[in-house]
Every structure is written in C-alpha cells, then in structure tokens.
Amino acid sequence: MNLEKTSGELTPPGIDAAAATRRLRRRRARTWLAFGLVGLMMGAVWAVGIATSTATVDTGGAAPATQVFGTAAGASSTSQYAGLVSANTPLTIGFRGRWGRVAADTPMFDVDLTAEAGTYFVEVNLNNNPAGWSALQLEFHIVNTTCALADSADWASPAASSVMAIESEDASAVFASLASGTAYCIGIEAITPKANDTAGTYIRRPSGSATPDAPVFAALLGRSA
Numbered sequence: 001m002n003l004e005k006t007s008g009e010l011t012p013p014g015i016d017a018a019a020a021t022r023r024l025r026r027r028r029a030r031t032w033l034a035f036g037l038v039g040l041m042m043g044a045v046w047a048v049g050i051a052t053s054t055a056t057v058d059t060g061g062a063a064p065a066t067q068v069f070g071t072a073a074g075a076s077s078t079s080q081y082a083g084l085v086s087a088n089t090p091l092t093i094g095f096r097g098r099w100g101r102v103a104a105d106t107p108m109f110d111v112d113l114t115a116e117a118g119t120y121f122v123e124v125n126l127n128n129n130p131a132g133w134s135a136l137q138l139e140f141h142i143v144n145t146t147c148a149l150a151d152s153a154d155w156a157s158p159a160a161s162s163v164m165a166i167e168s169e170d171a172s173a174v175f176a177s178l179a180s181g182t183a184y185c186i187g188i189e190a191i192t193p194k195a196n197d198t199a200g201t202y203i204r205r206p207s208g209s210a211t212p213d214a215p216v217f218a219a220l221l222g223r224s225a
Contacts, residue, residue, distance in 0.1 A: 099194035100203025107147035119225040132212030139200035147185035
C-alpha cells in the first residue's frame with residue numbers, strides 16, 4: 001500500500017496532501033491557543049502589578065489657619081508619663097591604654113511605676129553621634145529596685161539586659177514588658193580592668209592618647225499594654 005508522507009504524518013491514499021497539511025496546522029493552532037488560555041488563567045491568579053507614588057510637601061504657599069475659637073495661645077501638652085523616668089548618674093568611661101573601662105556600677109535612669117497600671121517599655125537611645133571610637137558597645141542592665149537601693153549584687157544578677165552597639169545615632173537598648181507597681185533602675189555594670197566582653201560591654205579607642213566624644217543618652221518610657 002502506497003502512503004504519502006507530509007510534515008511528519010502519514011496520509012492515507014486518496015487524501016489530498018495539502019488538505020492534510022491544513023488539518024495539521026489547525027491542530028497546532030488549537031494546541032497553542034490552549035496553552036495561551038492556560039497562561040492567561042495562571043496570570044490572572046499569580047501575576048501582580050505594582051505602581052509606586054511619591055508625595056510632595058509644599059510649604060511655600062501655605063496660608064494661615066482660619067481662627068475658629070479666638071486667638072488665645074494654646075496650653076502646652078505634657079505627657080502623662082512625664083516624671084516617671086529620670087536621670088540618675090552620668091556614665092563615666094575611663095581607659096587603660098586603648099581599652100575603655102567602667103570603673104563602677106553606674107545607675108543611670110530611675111523608672112518609677114509604683115503608682116501605675118498596665119505594662120510598659122523603656123528604650124534607651126543614643127542622643128548624639130560620638131566620634132573617635134574604634135568600638136563602643138554598652139550592655140545596659142535593668143534591676144527591680146530604685147537606683148538608690150541598687151547594689152553590686154543587683155547589677156551582677158539583673159532582671160534583664162540589652163546591648164547597645166553604637167554604630168550610628170539610631171543605636172538603642174530596649175527593655176520590654178515592664179510590669180507596673182514597682183520601681184526599676186537602668187544602668188551599666190562595672191567592667192574592669194578593661195571592657196572587652198564581645199557579647200556585652202566592649203570599648204576601644206584608636207590610640208592611647210585619643211579623647212573620643214562622650215556619648216549622650218536619653219531614656220524613653222511608654223506604655224505597651
């Protein structure tokens with residue numbers, strides 16, 4: 001039996017080769033259309049479009065606000081937590097050669113939550129950008145007593161610790177979930193003869209005669225629950 005072969009398919013006798021080729025092209029077209037529909041359906045489910053937009057702040061044409069209740073000066077706003085955190089003792093960093101050290105336990109901030117309710121947090125922030133250090137990393141402790149009553153045993157076994165690695169002015173140490181009804185003290189334990197605890201207080205200056213900038217700290221108290 002004589003068979004004609006067109007485009008890789010066998011064509012039975014009496015069937016025009018051109019017609020077979022047209023049928024093959026139609027089948028291929030239907031196959032690609034099916035793939036295309038699947039692709040569209042998958043795209044509808046998984047594809048996303050993202051557009052970004054920026055805002056512009058223009059204060060050049062700002063008009064004065066309309067007076068509604070008169071022109072008397074408004075009262076200043078005071079936080080309800082004002083006075084609950086206060087500074088106690090400034091930190092003193094000494095040196096032994098290029099190594100820094102903290103010669104004495106330093107109670108830096110008092111936190112008084114004895115008359116409060118709820119749960120609080122304290123964030124000790126670096127308030128400047130001190131230069132001149134090779135490394136300045138400080139381990140802050142919190143103890144469950146007032147700074148006036150904190151002793152060396154309290155600093156050796158603190159309730160919690162938080163390390164401030166000073167690499168930018170965003171550096172901070174955070175104490176979360178502080179229960180109300182008690183007082184706390186936040187500070188830094190003595191570390192001598194040199195502060196070389198890589199996981200805690202680590203202080204180094206670039207030369208034995210350098211006088212780096214002194215860090216400045218601010219403690220922020222807020223309620224979390």
